[in-house]
Amino acid sequence: MNERKTIDLEQGWDFMQKGITKLKNILEGLPEPQFSSEDYMMLYTTIYNMCTQKPPHDYSQQLYDKYRESFEEYITSTVLPSLREKHDEFMLRELVRRWSNHKVMVRWLSRFFHYLDRYFIARRSLPPLNEVGLACFRDLVYQEVNGKVRDAVISLIDQEREGEQIDRALLKNVLDIFVEIGMGQMEYYENDFEASMLNDTAAYYSRKASNWILEDSCPDYMLKAEECLKREKDRVSHYLHSSSEPKLLEKVQNELLSVYATQLLEKEHSGCHALLRDDKVDDLSRMYRLFSKIPKGLDPVSSMFKQHVTAEGTTLVKQAEDAASTKKAEKRDVVGLQEQVFVRKVIELHDKYLAYVNDCFMNHTLFHKALKEAFEIFCNKGVAGSSSAELLATFCDNILKKGGSEKLSDEAIEDTLEKVVKLLAYISDKDLFAEFYRKKLARRLLFDKSANDEHERSILTKLKQQCGGQFTSKMEGMVTDLTLAKENQSHFEEYLNNNPNVSPGIDLTVTVLTTGFWPSYKSFDLNLPAEMVKCVEVFREFYQTKTKHRKLTWIYSLGTCNINGKFEPKTMELIVTTYQASALLLFNLSDRLSYQEIMTQLNLSDDDVVRLLHSLSCAKYKILLKEPNTKTISPTDYFEFNSKFTDKMRRIKIPLPPVDEKKKVIEDVDKDRRYAIDASIVRIMKSRKVLGYQQLVMECVEQLGRMFKPDVKAIKKRIEDLITRDYLERDKENPNLFRYLA
Amino acid sequence: MNKLGRGHRDKVQQFMTITGASEKVALQSLKASDWHLDGAFDVFYSQPHPKSFTDTKHLEEMYNRYKGKLTINHPYADMIMADGISTLCNDLQVDPQDIVMLVVSWHMKAATMCEFTKQEFVGGLQSLGIDSLEKFRERIPFMRSELKDDQKFKEIYIFAFGWAKEKGQKSLALDTAIGMWQLLFEEKEWPLVDHWCQFLQARHNKAISRDTWSQLLEFARSVDPTLANYDAEGAWPYLIDEFVEYLIENGIIEKGRVM
Incomplete structure (x- = not known):
């Protein structure tokens, strides 16, 4: 170049x-x-x-x-x-x-x-x-020009809010200048435009809200609020910078919702309570959507939800209570049906509001908690002297037993059981439920009243999932026992076939149970008739061929017998309990016996004798004639075989009403609780050595809470008992402090 | 004592019986004389002992005066029994029901009510520096005054539980407990004592545990009789909690005010 x-x-x-x-x-x-x-x-x-x-x-x-x-x-x-x-x-x-x-x-x-x-x-x-x-x-x-421009833009935005058409593209272009002029920094947009725009927005909606809150119902107000929020969001997408969205929405939510939250939710005829009362699920969903966005916005909603569910549940309790008190005057047999209806209604209530929690309130934990707390309040009230633990156990029994009052399909039964188990989560006395359930399960299994083995096992699986293996281990043992007992019975029959020289003389079925799984029963009380003594001997011999180190304890109070009654009109088959049979067989040897004689020969308590003689002489079937012929049994009565007795059936069942076991169950549970509390205190103190009273009680309640809610007083008594038994001592200086004595 | 061989143990016993010295002194003297009894006596009597001014011979005589007669009913009664105690009270011009007898028992470290073993009696009087009835009588007012001392009262109160309860029992029979409380709180002036005893008879009617016994003093000392500073959440034994409920239920106490 x-x-x-x-x-x-x-x-x-x-x-x-x-x-x-x-x-x-x-x-x-x-x-x-x-x-x-x-x-x-x-x-x-x-x-x-x-x-x-x-x-x-x-x-x-x-x-x-x-x-x-x-x-x-x-x-x-x-x-x-x-x-x-x-x-x-x-x-x-x-x-x-x-x-x-x-x-x-x-x-x-x-x-x-x-x-x-x-x-x-x-x-x-x-x-x-x-x-x-x-x-x-x-x-x-x-x-x-930025000041003038900002004012012009805000005035256009306000015009649009009032429903006018504006040139959105123009606004978009103008606002882009605010952004671009920053050359990568947002401060021009934020300081020169956004701040004023936000202030204007707040003022705008503050004006609107103050009118709406007076004029509109809660649902209408919420509709408007939701619409406004939607439009503001649109606005951002059309011409504001995307970084403005959270700030803008926050302003609008604050003015429309936070400021008027209480006033809105508590509107008398259309607020949260009214919406819950009238099942306005759409409005409730909207309420959730709106209030979930403001800080602590859901707290009042969930607390109103809790109040509402508690009130509904308490009404159910009261209804059942009223129904039970009017029923009391009438027959005792029908009592129970009311409670059955009550549990059913509680399940329905739970279904309904669980659906609310899932659908309207999007499964939010706050609402799950509210539902749980509400149910805990009224589920632990109990109805007409029965605790809710007992009611639930009875309800299950009614579903699971043959000929219960509920007629349901298999799926419906499964579904109902699932729901009962869910309700159990709200019951604090789970141990009481377990004890009642075990009593009733024992009756179903031993008297062949269980309708379906699969359902029995299925509810145990559900209980196990919810309450843990310890909770159901005994119940599972009971079900297994029964299967084993059936096998055992066929072995016994085989044994009798193979050894023609041993014969019990009558058909005998024995159910061998494992001690510990089953509720405790009285045993070895009855003087067995000679015929039956032989049965027992034969079975014992058989059982010894199978196992060496097991001890058989006979529980006659659970036995049933089929005996032939040779009455003058015709011979009939009587299905009775072993107690009743033993009493009747006494009359093979004597024509007439006094109350005292019967009692001595049977070796039973007054309670038992009165109960069984009543069933044989005062109830529907009068197999025995009583002197004097009154409706109640007295120790001076005499009894005679009623040879004229007959009935149109050839085979009749003479029921012996079961003893009311409620008191015993509650006592048993109480005793178990004492052990549980002792064990828990010792466990805690063993690891902590020295602990303050309050904390000991707290930890104890926490440890035991899964099974029952221990009474603080009961814990205190146990602590004192442990002091007496030298497991613990009170600190010499500070009486609020306990020490573990190893 | 338990660590000693049989021979040594017998010597200690013998030494103590003769000299009336404490076990500790006996051991010291015997060890100093290499377990020769005669030598030990020399050691013992040649040294000026602070307690030896109490004439053990007199104590022995006193003990013998009160100790139970060997009867068919009490074949092993080498101790002062109820009869002896009542004679003693007579000599001291003190009512056997007088609380000062509890203080005496406390000084003697008596294991059981209405009984003093020889060791308790002689040892107790020695430590009090008493060797005659005269001196004993003179000390009674002093012992009575000891009840006014809070710390000593507490010790005596705690001592009373073990002293008053039946041998082999863990707790104190209710009647005895109530008697003791009435006696003790007459001294300490706790205004709720009658209500407490009435409450126990009406609602509890069972023996009293050591814990409840000792906590009651704490309660009487620290909780205002109007219950103004009573904490229901505190660790008071449940019986005391129930007592408070009883007081309020029966309108005896209302909102920090004695009715």
Whole structure:
């Protein structure tokens, strides 16, 4: 390349000036041919040359200054005047046009001067051309008009809120200027526009809410609020910067919801209570959606939900209570049906509100907790002297036994059992339930009253899942025992077939049970008739061939017998208990016996004798004649076989009403609790050695809470008992402190 | 004593019986004379003992005066029994029911009510520096005054439980307990003592555990008789909690006010 001719500043800038004027003309829309690549190359080359000449002819600094001056000159002479003469929307349009032109100008000019960027600016760490160009607009135009622009924009937004159509694209473009002018920083948008917009929004909705809260019902208000929030969200997506969304929604939620939360939720005829009462699930869902967004917004909703469910449940308790008290005057047999209905209703109530929690309240833990607490309150009340633990156990029994009052399909039974087990979670006396359940299970199993083995096993699985293996281990043992007993019986029959010389004389079925799994029963009380004594001997011999180290204990009170009664009209088969049979067989040897004689010969207690003689002489079937012929048994009575007795059936069952076991169950549970508390205290103290009273009680309650809610007084008594038994001592200095004595 | 061989143990016993010295002194003297009894006596009598000014011979005589007669009913009664105690009270001009007899028993570390073994009696009087009835009588007012001392009262109160209960029992029969409380709190002036005893008879009617016994003193000392500072959540034995409930139920105490 040849030696280049030096260009002086004047000359070079003249050339540049021409190019710049051409660019301005194009921007102003004046007729002017587009830049050709040749034009562009020439301009670029001029700059290149002027910057690469040897000092003092290196004009980089001058050109850098002139670059900025060109913008300043254009803005002051053309842009600002045109903006100043326009207002409102027109001003906004003009600003948008000017900004977009300015960006074009920056792009082109910075290309012409590009060589400056590459060396001069880079070496001196000066602001790059692009930035200089944009900064000119910011300093001269934006700083002057941003206040006016902001007001115009906010006023347009308010117009849109009132339902007017506005040019969203224009707003989008204007707000983009606020963002772009920051060149990567959001502070211009945030300080010059967003802050005022948020304030205006708050004021706007504060005005609206203060009217709506007075005029509208709670559902209407919520509809409006939801709609407003939706529209504000739209607004953000259409023209606000996305970073504004959380701030904007927060403002709106605060004005519409937080400020009026209490007033809204407690509206007398349409508030949360009314919605729950009228089952307005849609409105409740909306309430959840709205209030889940504000801080602590759900607390009052869930607490009202809890109150409502508690009230509904308490009403059910009261209904059942009333029904039971009117029933009492009538027959005793029907008592129980009411409680059955009660449990059914509680299950329905639970279904209903669990659905609310799942659907309306989106499974939120706060509502699960409210539901749980509400059910815990009324589920532990009990009805008409029966604890809820007993009611649930009876309810299960009714479903699981043959001929119970509920007629259900298999699926319905499964479903109901599932729900009963769920309710059990709310019962604090789970141990009491277990004891009642075991009593009833024992009756079902031993008297062949269980309707379906699968259901028995299925509820045990469910209980096991919910309450743990320890809870059901005995019950499972009982069910297994019965299966084993059936096998054992067939072995026994085989044994009798193989040994014709041993014969019990009568058909005998024995159910061998494992002590410990089953509730405790009285044993070995009855003087067995000779016929039966032989049976017992034969079975014992058989059992010894099978096992050596097991002891058989006979529980006659659970036995049943089929005996033939040779009455004068016809012979009949009587199905009776072993007790009843033993009493009747006494009359094979004597015609007439006194109460005392019967009692001595049978070796039973007064209670038992009265009960069984009543069933044989005062109830439906009078197998024995009583002297005097009254309705109750007295120790001075005499009895005689009623040989004239007959009935249209050939086979009759003479029921012996079971003893009321409720008191015993409760006592048993109470005793077990004492052991449980002792064990828990010793466990805690063994690991802690020294512990304050309050904390000991607290830990004890916590440990035992899964099974029952121990009474603090009971714990105190156990602590004192343990002190007496030298497991613990009170600290000499501080009587609130206990020490473990190893 | 238990660590000693049989021969040594017998010597200690013999030494103590003759000199009336304490076990500790007996051991010291015997060890000093290499377990020769005669030598030990020399050691013992040649040294000035702080307690030896009580004339053991007199004590022995006193003991013999009160000790039970060997009868068919009490073949092994080498101790002072109820009869002896009542004679003693007579000599001291003190009512046997007087609380000061409890203080005497406390000084003698008596294991059981209405009984003093020889060791308890002689040892107790020695430690009190008494060797004559005269001196004994003079000390009675002092012992009575000891009840006014809070710390001593507490010791005596705690001592009373073990002293009053039946041998082999863990707890104190209710009647005895009530008697003791009435006696003790007459001294300590606890305004609720009658209510407490009435409450026990009406609601409890069972023996009293050691814990309840000792906590009651604590209760009487620290809880205001109007119950103003009673904490229902505290660790008071349940019987005391129930007593408070009883007081409120029966309108004896109402909101920090004695009715």
